[in-house]
Amino acid sequence: MLDSDCPVRVLIVDDHPMMRDGLRSTIELENDMCVIGEAIDGAQAIELFATLSPDVTLLDLQMPNIDGLQALTVIRKRWPGASVIVFTIYPGDARVTQALTLGATSYLLKSAGRNEIIGAIREAAAGRQVIATEISSELEAYHGAAVLTVRELSVLRLVKEGMSNRLIAESLFISEDTVKSHMKSILMKLGASDRTHAVTIAARRGFIDP
The missing domain is CATH 1.10.10.10 (Winged helix-like DNA-binding domain superfamily/Winged helix DNA-binding domain)
Structure with a gap:
């Protein structure tokens, strides 16, 4: 599918080649979405976002050089309408809250199934938020809890x-x-x-x- 004909154009940002390969294979099975770029760190993510203008970005948190949260901060500041799905192995209410505060559209764990990933991409492209069920439960459990200085x-x-x-x-x-x-x-x-x-x-x- 040509980029110009692709309804949902996705940028993958992850420093692990196998994870990028798996996500690309999963996404490109869908008729309404395609992968238009892959970045291995936050710095490359910002550069590719500027040149490719993806509809949705799948963004890992732990990466060398500029990490996911730093990249998210820059992307959302320069492009306020960006749809960014944080896609990580790390749960935790404090980390999730920080990512959402910085402008993440959604927050998924890498243990998510294929249908959950594809569904989250479609929701993000439509401007809707998706938070993994296990994360939502933790956010609710710690709602109002004291924050460390x-x-x-x-x-x-x-x-x-x-x-x-x-x-x-x-x-x-x-x-x-x-x-x-x-x-x-x-x-x-x-x-x-x-x-x-x-x-x-x-x-x-x-x-x-x-």
Whole structure:
């Protein structure tokens, strides 16, 4: 099918060749859609979006150089009407909320079936949102939950690296008492029993990378 004759023109953005191949094969089985380009990172995604003007972009989050969220930010700023489906292995209410806040049209997991992917592309092309069922349930479960501050996230990332309170304090140029205060707040907000538990919960919910 020629691009000019294709009702739904799709740009695939993913750094894994096998994932791109699988998505392209799935999409091109449909008579009303086609793949017009493939990007391996956020920088190439922005470049191809500018030249190809796709109807829908399937965008991975974890990529080298410029990641998915950075690319999403740029694309939605330059082209406010862009339809972007975040397509990732990562669930988590915080990560999903961030992507939707930045302008993602929909949020799907890579475990989604063929019909779900194709349906989401058609919905996105029509300007409608699709959120994976399991993600919707998590968003509902944590609706209104406390959000970690920028400083708390900085502390938690260093906890994940195995740093002690003293080393965290030195790294962030704050006192150990301040670190302890941040940790107390983090544990309370996440409902965690200890530091390790806090890191596990934060990674699952998308506050920090796994």
